[in-house]
Amino acid sequence: QRPDGRQPCELRHHSFEPNFTRFAPGSVLAKCGDTQVLCNVSITEGVPRFLLGSGKGWLTAEYRMLPAATQQRQERELLKLSGRTQEIQRLIGRSLRAALDFRLLGERTITVDADVLQADAGTRTTAITGSFVALAYGISRLLEQGILERSPLTRQIAAVSVGLLDGEPFLDLNYVEDVAATVDFNVVMNQNLGIIEVQGTAEEGSFSRHQLNQLLDFAETGIQELLISQRQAIANWESLLTNN
């Protein structure tokens, strides 16, 4: 039995609160259980040097935890980012870039800031899923302002964590479960359950091909539910997805 009484293949309660702050074009407070991530999306004219003159845009992501987000206060990362932080912000960036047709964005740069206000495991997948909602709001504002004529959103993206405890698969681990898991998986998929990214690590021992497929089954179930929640949270969802 899970600590919070959930079924093995059940997500935690989750929600997306749009317009959480008012200056960023897209601003969503994403909650998944006790995990809370503030996802802000900013858009600036211009692109990194390697895209100058290409007519294409770019998206980059930054991820941080507030020091008091965890049960024991953690030092801020100054001077250099930890390997963990860098891995996560690279993952968020790659995942959300898969949602966009950069030709339709034009030479603009989208910056996603995912700041964890409260951490109870699953912060990176909550950051991805919540930032997608913020991205949709940000794009929506550019369309309203007439800066963009056509939405560059060509795919919907969501992410979830799964893991093995005592050899059995579980969906959306909280902190207590995460610490006990022997295998930890993060999965990013699009609206058709096409895989964008899969990262699985055996913290102890190893896992079999059969177990890997069980974990992906659970991930698919969770992501399907998150895709629905995202669409409910995005006011004008129908008009934002471009087919290409």
Place this chain on the structure above:
Amino acid sequence: QRPDGRQPCELRHHSFEPNFTRFAPGSVLAKCGDTQVLCNVSITEGVPRFLLGSGKGWLTAEYRMLPAATQQRQERELLKLSGRTQEIQRLIGRSLRAALDFRLLGERTITVDADVLQADAGTRTTAITGSFVALAYGISRLLEQGILERSPLTRQIAAVSVGLLDGEPFLDLNYVEDVAATVDFNVVMNQNLGIIEVQGTAEEGSFSRHQLNQLLDFAETGIQELLISQRQAIANWESLLTNN
């Protein structure tokens, strides 16, 4: 007339939302107009080297803006903090240390994290006023847990900004006013309106002794109101202030 229709000596609407996050002993979302600062207070055993064996505790503060807190996204400060950030976190630390009898705290360190979620001027004074509320909640939890026998809070602390526009004093400037002001003042006081800190700068020209006293009159008015709001926001306020 002020952009938001306030009287010259009128504060913006302000509020303190306690228990905003759940892991930090004290966590308050302080709002003052459109300025929003998340104030988290953490408490750890032990003190910096210069206090080892003294029997006394310490308080230190960190201040940051989220990148999307301002109208234009700002880069995070990595590698080194700006002079502005360092000045502000030193000011927050000094101001809140004036609230405490460190002998009653014992060899513990309080860390205040003031993270600005949304910035419309007055972030440093909102950080001080809100962090005092968070500090009271944090102390309260230590008392409930029996870690402290007696509250080390010996003074109440609040802060406000005032400024001169066209030679006239105004209380609690918002961003538009702040940019236009020729003199910028930050004032920190205790519950008896004793001055803890005063910092005034002429951005342009200079100001007279008479104007300085007008500004302090306005500051006193604003701080009196903030002191009342703080006490209303702190559940068990009566029992937390120790006379010494």
Place this chain on the structure above:
Amino acid sequence: QRPDGRQPCELRHHSFEPNFTRFAPGSVLAKCGDTQVLCNVSITEGVPRFLLGSGKGWLTAEYRMLPAATQQRQERELLKLSGRTQEIQRLIGRSLRAALDFRLLGERTITVDADVLQADAGTRTTAITGSFVALAYGISRLLEQGILERSPLTRQIAAVSVGLLDGEPFLDLNYVEDVAATVDFNVVMNQNLGIIEVQGTAEEGSFSRHQLNQLLDFAETGIQELLISQRQAIANWESLLTNN
């Protein structure tokens, strides 16, 4: 047809040259096609703080490219490591820790230095596979010197890259193929083909569950061959693997 005439599921020519330098207990020049990684294993008494007194050892890894390893000279990473470098050295460390019973190592720290002398893709998997051989030589020397009584090596570890080009799977991509691939996979397995780590990224579009399983089939084939090559390169292999 592949640029170098290989079959889709064929590894590049590879070799492990032990004792490449003489001061490190384990030193192997691992080659896989034109990729060359110098893998050095050093062992010191003592462990990081979080393991002090635990009776257990630790393994950590560092990965770098020499500036002239690539077709265009690359700047050395000073000041801070790139996210890519950090990801890779974390992956190498996790993978090789899966080979060891740290109780049998005692409070010692193994440092793996993987320095890429020449890069033609697959540097991280070559680093893992080659460092395992260096690790075996390092452990062997500790046993000869009587510092260890029993080998802490409890599993054999190897890694390989696979990828999708035009929707078809290929094993062990070289640089030209790597640039063209739409999906890039790194797989780490033990001697029983138990999965230690799987990381797969769609650089473009997405991939299906079916394709993922094809890629893992190819990875299994490649890793089986690498496991054999490793055992041939390790002089006293039989005596080094401890069952636990």
Place this chain on the structure above:
Amino acid sequence: QRPDGRQPCELRHHSFEPNFTRFAPGSVLAKCGDTQVLCNVSITEGVPRFLLGSGKGWLTAEYRMLPAATQQRQERELLKLSGRTQEIQRLIGRSLRAALDFRLLGERTITVDADVLQADAGTRTTAITGSFVALAYGISRLLEQGILERSPLTRQIAAVSVGLLDGEPFLDLNYVEDVAATVDFNVVMNQNLGIIEVQGTAEEGSFSRHQLNQLLDFAETGIQELLISQRQAIANWESLLTNN
């Protein structure tokens, strides 16, 4: 009674030695009691990016202590400046910018280097007062060289420290007094005793409006005397102040 026999409202002996080094256009060794600050003023063509094309110049300041300036040798600040150093150099810069009409300077940047050779308290105010003299010499040289046609000096600036000991005000504290003071004030004024900056901190307890005004009275007395000394130290003072 004060340690050096001064009256409460009496400055320490002070002097300005111009042309202390020969390469900087303005170079003054400013002494105030045992505090010695070498103030060098350099002038370069060009301005920071935010002023490009504005027709206006800029002034920036750097402040450091030599390691052996204090009774116990202090480490040099490498990698990052302390909050104290940053606060001080920002204060020096703001104060001296108040002396200049940047339109008359044109697109040039003045750099003030205040290096403390010996520290007995009051280093920041001595740096401001001494750097003003160095600034006048630097401007004078530009006028002699025909680079400037008209002096951009439109105000005279001086600074002094005051403090409360046992509730009583004292002017120009030395190190022993500074350590004992409960309230520490730095005041910057122009030639008409218009206030440019006031910073007051209660190190212990708080202070009243009445005490604040007593401190400012003392500061006015000290600054009047310093303004006279500055004018005596500047050879061609009459010709350097422009009315605007």
Place this chain on the structure above:
Amino acid sequence: QRPDGRQPCELRHHSFEPNFTRFAPGSVLAKCGDTQVLCNVSITEGVPRFLLGSGKGWLTAEYRMLPAATQQRQERELLKLSGRTQEIQRLIGRSLRAALDFRLLGERTITVDADVLQADAGTRTTAITGSFVALAYGISRLLEQGILERSPLTRQIAAVSVGLLDGEPFLDLNYVEDVAATVDFNVVMNQNLGIIEVQGTAEEGSFSRHQLNQLLDFAETGIQELLISQRQAIANWESLLTNN
């Protein structure tokens, strides 16, 4: 008697293995006894700012030790280079710049990377002597590719270490001798035994003019032999040296 049976004025066995890696235009593994330095020479279009428009090229050098190059593993230099590393790479750069007529190179920058794979003293002199061979190969490739019409190599450069043990001179010290030496000398000369650089340090006591001249006699003998070895290692040596 020397630990390895050499005569006082006898070099260690040495060799230069060209084309050690394949991407750098010049790549030489230089060995001198147990010291092994991988010398890679890269050439890029463009020069540092101070040479822009001068028509002249530049050469810069980087020097590092692999962590496992020494008997005890050494930490990599991150954040900042040690004084020793900086001294050595400046010496390598100066020495090799003496080999070139930069007008004939044109506005190109040569980067020498000297990475020590194994260290048994004399790494800096081996780096210089080996990098000269790599430089010749790099120049040769530019000539073959028609990028250069005429070789910019106008001098041949080699370096050797000498030292005093018990007051007597010895050539090409190994690690054991280097530790015991009281005077340590590095000498760089050209093909006519003209001195390019001499650096001598008494680690203990001092040395006389007579001893200095004895050391230089030994250095001349060693360098003459190294000059011959270099010429034998450079395939088309005759055609590469330009008289100017």
Place this chain on the structure above:
Amino acid sequence: QRPDGRQPCELRHHSFEPNFTRFAPGSVLAKCGDTQVLCNVSITEGVPRFLLGSGKGWLTAEYRMLPAATQQRQERELLKLSGRTQEIQRLIGRSLRAALDFRLLGERTITVDADVLQADAGTRTTAITGSFVALAYGISRLLEQGILERSPLTRQIAAVSVGLLDGEPFLDLNYVEDVAATVDFNVVMNQNLGIIEVQGTAEEGSFSRHQLNQLLDFAETGIQELLISQRQAIANWESLLTNN
């Protein structure tokens, strides 16, 4: 003829002003022509880790230029020291360590701070020669205070620069000469003209053994004169040199 009318083998006017600042045990303003270096010597209890328990002391040196010391203002070195600065401070440290018997110093650390106030070439040699005088004053104070019973000064150390212009040797180059010189030499000797360090670099072309010996003849002449000046500047010189 030299720009300032000196003979080829003539030093610039030089002087040592002791007790320039009052907090450091040894403080000397050393001048050599227009070069001015403030040399401060501080002494603290304790030694670096590698000498703990050895009964021996240590000496370390720091060297900096004030930004306005040169004709064009130079940026301060923050974040990292330049290779030039590191080389110089290592040279100063090595040279002055040659003056001391660290067993007589006991487990104390001497820190030499050489800050260049004005630079007209020869700053490193002036720093060494001047710091020796400051060191003698510092030792003298320790003896007066009874902290040391016997002086650890066992040798007198001085340094000078020499160079070749148009193939001819010159002593103690000033800036104009230094820029024009093709060979630049720094020589450190003890009171018997025993060589402590010699560093010679051909900036252009090379130099012969004969020229090297001419340069050392000039250096000996200059150093003999500096040794006399040092002894005249040290009040109680006779009693400070210990024979060992």
